Amino acid sequence: MALKATIYKADIDISDMDRGYYASHNLTLACHPSETVERMMLRMVAFIFNASETLAFTKDICADDEPALWQKNYSDEIELWIDLGEPDEKRIKKACSRAEQVIVYSHGGRASDVWWQAMESKVGRFDNLSVIGIGPETLSELSAMAERSMQLCATLQDGQLWLSDGTHNVLVEGVRLKSAAHA
Numbered sequence: 001m002a003l004k005a006t007i008y009k010a011d012i013d014i015s016d017m018d019r020g021y022y023a024s025h026n027l028t029l030a031c032h033p034s035e036t037v038e039r040m041m042l043r044m045v046a047f048i049f050n051a052s053e054t055l056a057f058t059k060d061i062c063a064d065d066e067p068a069l070w071q072k073n074y075s076d077e078i079e080l081w082i083d084l085g086e087p088d089e090k091r092i093k094k095a096c097s098r099a100e101q102v103i104v105y106s107h108g109g110r111a112s113d114v115w116w117q118a119m120e121s122k123v124g125r126f127d128n129l130s131v132i133g134i135g136p137e138t139l140s141e142l143s144a145m146a147e148r149s150m151q152l153c154a155t156l157q158d159g160q161l162w163l164s165d166g167t168h169n170v171l172v173e174g175v176r177l178k179s180a181a182h183a
Contacts, residue, residue, distance in 0.1 A: 003033035009149050010044060014051050016156040021051060029057070039084060039107070041142040042134060043068050045172055046082050046105050048154045048161060055080065067095065086115035089122045096126040101180060104129070109136040116177055127181035132174035141170045 008029040015022050027047065031040040046069055047055060054073075058066040071080035081099035083091070086108055095102045106112040112133055123129055145152075145168050155162045161172040 005030035005032050007031075007148070008040065008146065010152055011150070012044075012048065012152045012154055014048055014154045014156070016051065016154075018156055018159065023051065023053075025051060027057075037143045037146045038139040041146055042084055042105060042107055042139060045134070045142065045161065045163070046084065046103070048163070049156070049174075050080060050082060050103070070099070086112060086119075089119065092119075092123050092126065092129065096123075096129055100128060102126070102129045104131045105134055105174070106131060106177070107134045107136070107139055120178070124178070129178060130176070130180045131178040133177050134172065134174050138170065138172055141168070142172070144168065145170060 008031060010027045010029060012025050012027060014025065025047070027044065029040055029044060031037060043057065047057070050069070050071070052071060055069055055071045057069055067081045067083045069080075069082040070078055073079055078099040079101065081095045081102045083095060083102070083104045084107065085104075086106055087095075087104060092102070092104070106116065108115065116131065116133070123131075142163070145163070145165050147165075150165060153164045153166075155164075159173070163170045163172060
């Protein structure tokens with residue numbers, strides 16, 4: 001019998017002072033059996049950093065041709081493609097050719113550093129690509145917040161995200177490894 005995804009619900013109040021975006025989102029996150037809680041929480045954090053009414057989770061792990069999240073316009077064109085982990089050059093090239101903006105949230109600690117050293121010269125030519133590294137300590141703190149039903153408050157200012165569940169407060173600061181030309 002196949003294992004089923006574990007469903008998490010997150011009600012998030014977002015105050016993004018950097019973008020002037022203030023909204024509440026009720027998210028349903030399916031944690032695939034092959035996905036870690038840390039990665040699922042990173043998907044949620046990627047949503048918060050880029051929140052909009054049209055940003056959506058995709059099939060992600062279950063579909064090779066889709067990112068973790070994307071934002072499409074009414075013509076079904078991809079405005080924003082968000083990947084997690086350490087994608088290969090071919091996948092980044094494909095994303096950069098299909099979407100106006102691509103963001104990769106890398107999260108592998110030392111493995112992520114090695115990946116970026118190998119990739120930096122190969123993907124530097126993509127003007128619509130941003131790469132942000134999230135440390136393993138931050139992921140550990142985020143996973144400690146994970147519950148099947150979460151009430152969260154997210155405050156973004158000066159590129160920093162403070163995420164609170166009323167008991168825990170986690171500071172999420174990404175290390176910008178590469179910035180898109182228009183970012």
